[in-house]
Amino acid sequence: MTNALLDLALATPTLPRQLPVALPVSPDVFVVLAVVAVALVLFVLQPVSIDTTAIALMVALILLGPWTGVSPEEGVSGFSNPATLTVLAMFILSEGVRQTGVIQILTQKMEAFAGDSEFRQLLATVGLSGPPAGFVNNTPIVAVLIPAVMNLARKTGTSPSKLLIPLSFASMMGGTLTVIGTSTNLLASDIWAQIGPTGEPFSLFEFTQLGIVVLAVGLVYLLTVGRYLTPARITAEGSPTDQFGMADYLTDVVVHEDSDLVGSQVRALRRGELDLDVFQIVRDGRSIVRGLPSERISAGDVLSVRADQETLEQVIEDEHLALLPELRDAATDESEPLPEGFVPEHHAWNRSLAAADAAPPADGNGDGDGGGQADGDDRSEANGDDPGEADGDENADADETASETSLTEVVLLPGPWSNRRDGVAGFEREFDATVLAIRRGDEVIRQRLRDVDLRAGDVLLVQTSAEVLDRLRSDTNVVVSSDDRWEEFDRTQIPIALGIVAGVVGLAALDYLPIMVSALVGVVAMLFSGILRPADAYEAVDWNVIFLLAGVIPLGIAFEASGTADLIATGIVAGSAVLPPIAMLAAFYLGTAIITEMVSNNASIVLMLPIAVEVAGQLGANAFAFALAVTFAASTPLLSPVGYQTNLMVYGPGGYKFTDFARVGAPLQLILTVVTTAGIAFFWGI
Numbered sequence: 001m002t003n004a005l006l007d008l009a010l011a012t013p014t015l016p017r018q019l020p021v022a023l024p025v026s027p028d029v030f031v032v033l034a035v036v037a038v039a040l041v042l043f044v045l046q047p048v049s050i051d052t053t054a055i056a057l058m059v060a061l062i063l064l065g066p067w068t069g070v071s072p073e074e075g076v077s078g079f080s081n082p083a084t085l086t087v088l089a090m091f092i093l094s095e096g097v098r099q100t101g102v103i104q105i106l107t108q109k110m111e112a113f114a115g116d117s118e119f120r121q122l123l124a125t126v127g128l129s130g131p132p133a134g135f136v137n138n139t140p141i142v143a144v145l146i147p148a149v150m151n152l153a154r155k156t157g158t159s160p161s162k163l164l165i166p167l168s169f170a171s172m173m174g175g176t177l178t179v180i181g182t183s184t185n186l187l188a189s190d191i192w193a194q195i196g197p198t199g200e201p202f203s204l205f206e207f208t209q210l211g212i213v214v215l216a217v218g219l220v221y222l223l224t225v226g227r228y229l230t231p232a233r234i235t236a237e238g239s240p241t242d243q244f245g246m247a248d249y250l251t252d253v254v255v256h257e258d259s260d261l262v263g264s265q266v267r268a269l270r271r272g273e274l275d276l277d278v279f280q281i282v283r284d285g286r287s288i289v290r291g292l293p294s295e296r297i298s299a300g301d302v303l304s305v306r307a308d309q310e311t312l313e314q315v316i317e318d319e320h321l322a323l324l325p326e327l328r329d330a331a332t333d334e335s336e337p338l339p340e341g342f343v344p345e346h347h348a349w350n351r352s353l354a355a356a357d358a359a360p361p362a363d364g365n366g367d368g369d370g371g372g373q374a375d376g377d378d379r380s381e382a383n384g385d386d387p388g389e390a391d392g393d394e395n396a397d398a399d400e401t402a403s404e405t406s407l408t409e410v411v412l413l414p415g416p417w418s419n420r421r422d423g424v425a426g427f428e429r430e431f432d433a434t435v436l437a438i439r440r441g442d443e444v445i446r447q448r449l450r451d452v453d454l455r456a457g458d459v460l461l462v463q464t465s466a467e468v469l470d471r472l473r474s475d476t477n478v479v480v481s482s483d484d485r486w487e488e489f490d491r492t493q494i495p496i497a498l499g500i501v502a503g504v505v506g507l508a509a510l511d512y513l514p515i516m517v518s519a520l521v522g523v524v525a526m527l528f529s530g531i532l533r534p535a536d537a538y539e540a541v542d543w544n545v546i547f548l549l550a551g552v553i554p555l556g557i558a559f560e561a562s563g564t565a566d567l568i569a570t571g572i573v574a575g576s577a578v579l580p581p582i583a584m585l586a587a588f589y590l591g592t593a594i595i596t597e598m599v600s601n602n603a604s605i606v607l608m609l610p611i612a613v614e615v616a617g618q619l620g621a622n623a624f625a626f627a628l629a630v631t632f633a634a635s636t637p638l639l640s641p642v643g644y645q646t647n648l649m650v651y652g653p654g655g656y657k658f659t660d661f662a663r664v665g666a667p668l669q670l671i672l673t674v675v676t677t678a679g680i681a682f683f684w685g686i
Contacts, residue, residue: 028068028564029563029567031067032068032562032564033564035060035061035064036607039056042056043600049544050544050599050603051544053551054550054551054552057552057554057555058550059075061075061554061557069561070554070561074554077553077554078550078552079550081190081553082186083183083186083187084550085519086515087183087186087546088546089519090519091541091542091545092523092526092541093500094137094540095536095539096532097140097501098140099532099536100491100531101490101494102497102498103132103141104144104148107128107145107148110125110148111148111151111155114156116157118158119227121163122163122166122222122223122227125145125166125170126169126219126222127170127219129174130174131177133170133171133173133174133175133181134174134175134176134181134211135177135178138172138181138182139413139542139646142168142171143649145167146167146479146481146649146650150481150653156236159232159234159235159236160234160236160653160654161230161231161232161233161654161655161656162227162230162232164650164653164654164656165656165661165664165665166230167646168644168647168649169636170215172635172636172637173214175635175636176207176636177208177212177215178204178211179201179204179207180508182601182635183545184602184634187549188605188631188634189202191605191606191609192609195609195613196613196624196627201514203508203509204505204508209683210628210683213675214632214636214675214679217671217672218668225667226664226667229664231656233655233656234654244436244437244446245437245444245446246461248309249307249308249437249446250304250305251307252282252302252305253303253305253321254300254301255298255300256299256321259297259299261321262298262299263297265293265294265296266278266292266293266296267293267294275447276307276312277306277434277449278292278303278305279436280434280463281297281301281303283300289433289434289465290467290468292434308447406465406466407436408461408464408469408480409653410459410460410462410478410479410480410481411458411460411652411653412455412652413456413649414544415456415476415542415544423453424450424454424460425450426454431464432464432465433463433468434462434464435460436461437461438452438454438458438459438461439459439461439653440457440651441651441655441656442655442657456648456649457650457651457652459652459653476539481653493529493530493531496529496531497526500522500529504518505518548600548603552600555603559606559607560610565610565613568611569611569615569617570614573618573619581621582677582681584626585621585625585626585677588626588629589630589672589677590633590669591608591633592608592612592630592633592634593633593634593673595607596637596643596644597640601634601635601637602634604634605631605634608634609630612627612629613626613627622684624684625680625684625685629676629680633676636669638661638669639662639666639669640658
């Protein structure tokens with residue numbers, strides 16, 4: 001008995017030492033897969049921004065270095081990676097081209113060509129957004145074309161929804177023309193240089209012939225089948241207030257002399273749970289829109305407010321206010337006694353309400369008639385006033401004030417506003433403007449706006465001044481989508497800017513300089529030529545993309561060092577042994593496209609490209625062919641608004657449903673699966 005117990009005691013400690021040997025998979029692989037699983041959940045659910053997840057991923061891989069094989073130096077290598085630096089440089093070069101006004105000039109030509117024909121409008125839109133995206137970052141192209149498309153649609157009565165999805169899709173497919181077309185291409189080139197059999201990155205025009213085929217097929221689809229699948233969610237007719245359905249939410253109220261609000265600040269109206277916003281005050285013939293929260297209310301003020309009917313009735317009853325349209329009706333009906341506190345007809349706001357009409361409030365009855373300048377003009381004539389004399393001067397001043405206030409639509413681009421937690425209140429503080437409504441896809445939010453967190457792609461209906469509108473136009477994180485005015489550009493710089501970009505492309509194409517070096521040379525040339533200031537260069541960079549790239553690059557290192565890519569590839573080959581290589585190639589294309597809809601395109605490249613190359617190696621197939629399939633698929637996610645940033649940019653302005661992208665994009669995704677697979681087999685073989 002004693003000997004048996006002794007034998008058992010001696011045998012037991014050997015079990016832990018034997019267990020790792022018995023495991024079919026290395027613990028390193030388990031650790032890497034666990035990190036990837038957590039990262040994927042965060043990428044999909046986005047409790048934090050994707051760039052934050054990418055940095056957390058980088059830190060986790062470094063901390064778990066004994067298992068992931070990622071050293072601290074390798075972990076932070078993404079910040080000095082050629083792909084990251086090239087993407088950074090291309091953002092700056094794209095901004096330099098934009099600031100010359102060349103894209104705006106092209107959009108004016110587009111409007112002249114398109115006319116009233118919807119087909120020509122669509123042709124001009126996809127033609128202007130597709131080919132340039134191979135050489136200039138597609139985000140600024142789409143950002144500039146959104147207001148151009150919106151204005152063109154408004155002038156011709158075309159629904160902007162018919163043009164905006166094609167705008168995004170064409171810019172994505174244009175990005176497949178060159179290596180510098182997208183950040184995805186550049187990242188794929190860098191990974192290929194690390195794990196490919198040649199050890200060389202993609203050359204600038206490595207896959208241009210395939211990109212031309214993909215773009216041509218895609219444009220034909222958008223002009224034919226896609227044209228009829230793209231829905232018309234927004235009508236072009238009507239004012240912005242009509243398109244946002246604001247007729248029952250905007251009105252004017254007059255402050256009585258005995259109102260408790262007299263002498264209090266506008267922010268007092270936002271107390272407690274009261275869902276009401278004052279977006280303009282008309283006082284003595286002038287409009288006040290700046291610094292409204294701290295503005296003190298006076299008797300006789302006309303307050304332009306956003307509120308639902310129930311809230312409005314409560315405020316009127318509690319605060320001794322009166323609806324402006326009702327007072328106007330009473331003033332013209334001598335048989336009806338005027339309400340107490342009614343401002344006499346000769347008061348300045350009665351003679352000149354152009355400022356109030358500049359942001360046309362509804363009258364509370366849903367007819368959208370908030371009084372207007374016409375009424376003021378009639379009253380001036382009735383009183384015998386000569387428009388050319390004193391009152392005419394006063395009206396001229398009012399007209400000047402009116403021109404300084406406007407109601408406009410602002411699109412939030414992927415960037416800092418979509419990650420901030422102060423939402424609408426933060427936007428209003430930042431720009432000293434009032435948000436009246438938010439369009440998010442096909443949903444319009446008109447109530448409890450201060451409780452809303454802003455997201456990329458949101459369209460804000462904003463009341464603001466001319467000065468603030470200029471600030472909005474210059475902010476690289478937003479697009480003034482209803483703006484029909486162009487910035488003042490120095491067009492003499494156009495040849496210099498285009499020459500710099502041509503030089504960058506030429507030096508890289510001739511292999512005289514690596515792409516990264518030629519792009520940085522171009523940045524220096526932009527700065528020394530005066531096309532850009534350093535501040536412009538910093539603002540032009542989408543730092544979310546830079547940190548995302550830097551954060552996910554170490555994952556590729558971990559995939560290779562831990563053997564995870566090899567293990568997954570072995571499982572894929574074993575599970576699909578009956579499939580021919582071309583079918584595997586198509587499967588990788590489609591699989592990568594679907595994964596990219598759930599995670600970022602750069603993350604999907606890092607995950608899928610090493611596996612694709614391993615699978616090709618085990619099949620004895622062309623590794624370059626599999627790398628291209630993954631690269632093209634990650635550059636063209638067409639099934640949802642969250643798959644790519646240009647889709648998100650047009651989501652709100654087009655008023656689309658989430659499923660509209662799949663409605664238009666799913667057939668095109670299948671077509672491109674066949675076209676890309678066949679094109680790769682034709683040009684490079686399998």
